[in-house]
Amino acid sequence: PILGICFGHQILAECLGGKVEKNRLGWELGSYKINLTDDGLIHPLFKGVKDGDIVYESHQDVVSLIPDNAIELAYTEKANQSFAFNDNVFGVQFHPEFSYDVTRKLMDIRILKGISIDSDKLEESLNSKNILVNFINIVRSKM
Numbered sequence: 001p002i003l004g005i006c007f008g009h010q011i012l013a014e015c016l017g018g019k020v021e022k023n024r025l026g027w028e029l030g031s032y033k034i035n036l037t038d039d040g041l042i043h044p045l046f047k048g049v050k051d052g053d054i055v056y057e058s059h060q061d062v063v064s065l066i067p068d069n070a071i072e073l074a075y076t077e078k079a080n081q082s083f084a085f086n087d088n089v090f091g092v093q094f095h096p097e098f099s100y101d102v103t104r105k106l107m108d109i110r111i112l113k114g115i116s117i118d119s120d121k122l123e124e125s126l127n128s129k130n131i132l133v134n135f136i137n138i139v140r141s142k143m
Contacts, residue, residue: 001088001142003135006059009082009091016067016085025078027115028057030107031123032076034094040073040082044138045090048130055081055094055128056103058110062093088142096131100124 004012010020036051062079066072073082074092081093095103104122111117 001135001139002090003131004089004091005097006093006095007061009093010059010061010063012085012089012091013063013065013067013070013083016070016089018063018067018070018083019065020061021064022060023062023079027060027110027117028062028076028078028093029059029110029115029117030057030103030119030121031055031125032057032078032094034074034076034081034128036074037072039071039084043071043073043084044141045082045084045092045131045134046073047134047137049127053127054123054125055096056098056125057094058098058103058106059093063091090135090138092131094128096128098125 014020031054033052034055040046066083070083070085075081084090
């Protein structure tokens with residue numbers, strides 16, 4: 001199994017026939033509510049992650065078209081946030097590995113560089129780290 005995070009998510013999508021482009025809606029930088037699709041609600045990658053949970057984002061490019069035969073698992077108002085392909089390739093646009101402090105510092109640095117963002121308010125992400133544990137459990141289940 002493969003898990004692509006952020007740029008890795010974009011690389012996987014493009015390599016599998018999807019499309020990546022600069023988001024016409026602007027940067028996703030900071031905290032965002034994630035929407036899980038019906039497939040995402042039951043997918044093992046999202047165990048312990050609820051519809052409407054907060055995730056940390058830091059990107060300008062997005063997967064604008066997921067690959068054929070991929071299943072969309074999650075999205076925000078701005079972009080696709082996750083897909084699964086053949087039950088062994090997974091992508092997440094957000095950063096389950098980021099902490100509140102890392103995200104805050106990254107936001108502050110990019111704001112100082114003139115990047116326009118949706119909100120300077122940063123909400124805490126409580127459950128997105130479950131993606132990492134869930135991916136490890138998916139790998140273990142295939143051994």
